[in-house]
Amino acid sequence: MTRTDPAVTEELASGGSAARITRASLHAGPSHGTPSGTADRPITRGAATLERDPGMPSSTWRLRSDAWEYLRYSVKRLALGGDSGEEAEALLAADGEIQRSLRALETIEMYWAGYGQRYVRTVGELLEAGDYRGALDRIGRVVNRLRGTTVPEEPRDEFTEEQDRLELATEADPRPRFEVLVVDETELADRDELRQEVLKMRSPADSFIYEYVVVPSADDAVAAVLTNPNILAVVVRPGFSDRTRQKLSRDLLETIELARSEVAPGRAPARSSLASVQRVLGLAETLAAVRPELDLYLMAGAHIEDLAGALTRRFRRVFRREDQLELHLSLLRRVSHLYDTPFFSAIQDHARRPVGVFHALPVARGGSVVTSKWIKDLADFYGLNLLLAETSATSGGLDSLLAPVRTLKKAQELAARAYGAKHTFFVTNGTSTANKIVHQALMAPNEIVLVDRNCHKSHHHAVMLTGARPAYLEAYPLDEFAFYGAVPLSRIKQLLLDYRAAGRLDEVRMITLTNCTFDGIVYDPERVMAECLAIKPDLVFLWDEAWFAFGAFHPVTRRRTAMASAKRLEERLATAAHAAAYRAQQERLFPADGAPAPDEVWLEERLLPAPSARIRVYATQSTHKTLTALRQGSMIHVYDQDWKREAEEPFHEAYMTHTSTSPNYQILSSLDIGRRQVELEGYDLVQQQLDLATSLAQAISRHPLLRRTFRVLSAHDLIPEEHRGTGRPMPLRDGLAEMWRAWASDEFVIDPSRITIEISRTGVDGDTFKHEHLMDRYGIQVNKTSRNTVLFMTNIGTSRSAIAYLIEVLVKLAERFEEEQAQRDPDIPLPDPADMPPLPDFSAFSPEFTTDGVRPDGDMRAAFFRGQRRTAVEHVRPEELRARVDAGELPVSAGFVTPYPPGFPVLVPGQVITAEVLDFMAVLDTREIHGYDPQRGYRILRSSARDAAADRTLEA
Known part of the structure; x- marks a missing residue:
């Protein structure tokens, strides 16, 4: 028998190099930890120091299963291979991967319920003693449970026979299960007693099952909630230590330090004379910042009444140690609140009730279907x-979406809790409608809205409908890849300063930006809002998060969501430290003469808003795009300090305007139950999503054939250097701590769940690659391409098998393209990406639609409605229009021209058509262009003189 080849191991056991990399980033050698205690002793002889392998971040969902799977595969060979004892022992000593797997699992099992460190040590001791079948039996139990549930029920060695029987009796229990973290430096006997109490308190009437994870220190508590997404509640006992005694990787230790040092401003622990209380509060604040969905409970002994008064703000309840039953009931009841889906349950009840339909909808109850001779297959399908x-x-038991008072009202309140909003509203016809609702609620005719030039077309349509005047913000172009990036903060600030200088800042009402963009570029909303509010303290913000609904459910991505940013900003403005910093900055921005300092000073400073600035933030999300919901299921989230005074009534009017009086109840119920999912397992699902995307990027970058054919674009390609801070091309690939730092400091970051690959070396354009190669030949669906890029997006439904299939397909395509290139006629050159014209900026509104001829805002609605009059427009073919432009004419677009995807207009009503726009459109490979007639060409406005002549003709 010889040592297993790593490539074969990876293929057969899902372990190998991928498991080795992730294992290294959770568990490290002695230099990365503080050695003490029995947890640090080696399990077997000859275990080598585990070195960090730069690559995958710590991904415990995969690390854990891969390590156990690898052990099962390797130990099975030892147990069934027929080698002599000496040969098997030599093989065991030679296979360093077994040693590394055991060492990594000894660390990670501390943070998960079901097994424990002693279980792993026992496996190692059995291997050391040559009892390979006994070790295989124990490993097999774990693997079988992991394949069936992420919260396994397995007897522990330390359990008594009675406990074993209790555990085995619940092995097949179908009830949902979760884990509860207990932070307490207890002896092993006390931990066993805790687990015994949990088992004994279980009742057949309980809707859920839980098990304790016990850790001794604050560091371990943070590590547990970062690595174990099954934890839904935390019980803190004051007798815990501060630092871990586990050997953790540098990445995980740095992440723990980042989490503990970054309690949100304004949420500092309340003052207390007791150091123990301060320590408890500090840990509670850290856990709440990392995983706000966790419920925190305090279990104390003496002075419980005094502690309750000091700690109520963060802990849901404070118990005495003997109140185990009350704690048990509280844990189950709280999870039942998360599990509650009022509208989905109401729909289920309605479906089960016998009713008579004397109303609309012949399809209701299947009335027009089940008795039909011709369409019964509708019900079958x-x-x-x-x-x-x-x-x-x-x-x-149901409810009205337009005036909810019962189940829908409660479902929306639960969604607001989940997403960190003050109010949430369900939308059944997509985020396009959600955007129109917010615009109509907040904007009035002739008010100015600063609009990302490249935002979704629904924003442009909404501006036209409201009569607001758009002032377009230019994103930085990525000409090499034929798409836009995001709008630099300096440009936003400069435009606000320009309006202030013109005496028109009071006309600016709102700013709308896309976070994150279609291509995954993410803003820092807290910084953007803070610096804009420093110039205009009552500015309203609309963040289009159509592709970022998942962001609220990961501790790193959450910080850049609109709702989390609004909350952090509100808390920061209320602190004394911020007030002092604001006063100091005002002295620099407004010198002694009272006039503002030059714009250069305002642009260079990181501006601080006045403590009295109003936090008015709205976010629209296509829940169906990145989370579980039926198509067109979207949400509007509101964090508005002036909601009651300024926005509630106009918002409801706008909601009535755009919402159907016959909404689809299936969409609404899917939004309700999708909310349950993200509150109970959102962190787990998003963590997997990000990890799978990173593994895809890494596979392409490391595979010799793939990296010759494709190039994974990183932050260095998609974000200009002046807008990057940490400088890492793909931070998550370097570890969670690197990603944390980048997302905390950089102006822009890249959503790791989106992988953009550059395909120039294939010899085909993005549209051809998408349709003819991916979709038609292999059934792989992608949404977004550019001239020379293809975007792959992972989501919470992506599986490891799907990633493996995509890699397999890319290898086949790379082989195909290389063969075609080898057979290519050398006299026919490949298309040169440099020949692509630069992306066009927004030219300008025609002078007749501008406000003052200086600032960029214009009356788009007037241009739009003029363009609806047949006598006011003409159609011009591209070649003729280009000739007019070259001759010095300034043709004006009569409508929107929108390539789809990505769905933002290249032309809007009233915009001057330039040569740059025509050059870009001439090479565009998108098959679907809204507002452009391939037969008749562009629709442009006639000149005013010709328009007046046409009117006189009609009158005559």
């Missing part, structure tokens, strides 16, 4: 429940 749940009723 979709299922009868879909028809039973179809209704137009708003009573009988």
